[in-house]
Amino acid sequence: MRLMPGCLVLAVLGLCPASLRAAGGEQTPGLLEPLKPITSISTSIQPQRGRLPTDHAGQVDLQRAASSAAARPPRGWTGFCWTAPGVCHRPLYFEDAALERHGYSLGLGQPVASTVHFVGNLAILPYRLAAEPTSECVYVLGHERPGTPTPLRYYRPPLRISGGLAEAGVAAGLVFLLP
Incomplete structure (x- = not known):
């Protein structure tokens, strides 16, 4: 056998x-x-001689060619342009935009960098609350799209006199409050 x-x-x-x-x-x-x-199998894709299956697709193509061009549905291609969404949100005081939006990471040092970023933002929180009030809408129209290659940028809070006065007031209050 x-x-x-x-x-x-x-x-x-x-x-x-x-x-x-x-x-x-x-x-x-x-x-x-x-x-x-196994020796009768080859890599050729040519049909073998002999009886072949019926070509149903060829018959449909002949019927379509016989129909007039005016009877065919129009094939207008539509263009697509991306527009930025008009979504607004409240200020994000502790956002690390380079990391969260664009993926710039410091590898193993990222936890330390994120901690420094958080503590630094916590220290200037009175400034940021006065410079960017919580009732203000922030739009994403000026930012790059997520996932697009962008250069590394450092996002800084806006310069406002009201923010400086608030930060100075909190610092002076802490000096007089703490012995």
């Missing part, structure tokens, strides 16, 4: 199904066509 190569290990164990044991053009029970020898 000749075994197919994929069935050799299973045949040793006695687990090879009977339908896979025949090879070399022999008729196998349960299959409609006999198995071909």
Whole structure:
């Protein structure tokens, strides 16, 4: 009995199904066509001589070609231009825009950098609350789109006299409050 190569290990164990044991053009029970020898398989995609299946797609193409061009639906291509959304949000006092929007990270030093960023923003929070009031809307129209390659930028709070006065008032109050 000749075994197919994929069935050799299973045949040793006695687990090879009977339908896979025949090879070399022999008729196998349960299959409609006999198995071909492995040497008859090639990489050519040319159709073999003989009976071919009916070309249904070719018939449909002939019918479409026969129809008039005026009866076809119009194929107007639409253009797509991105427009920035007009979404506004409240000021983000502790946002690290370079990291959160654009992915600029310091690798293993990022936790330390984020801690310094948070503590620094906490120290100037009175300035930021006066310079950027919580009732103010911030629009994303001036920022780059997320995911686009952008140069590294340092985002700073806006310069406002009201912010400076608030920060000076809080600092003076803490000096007099704490002994």
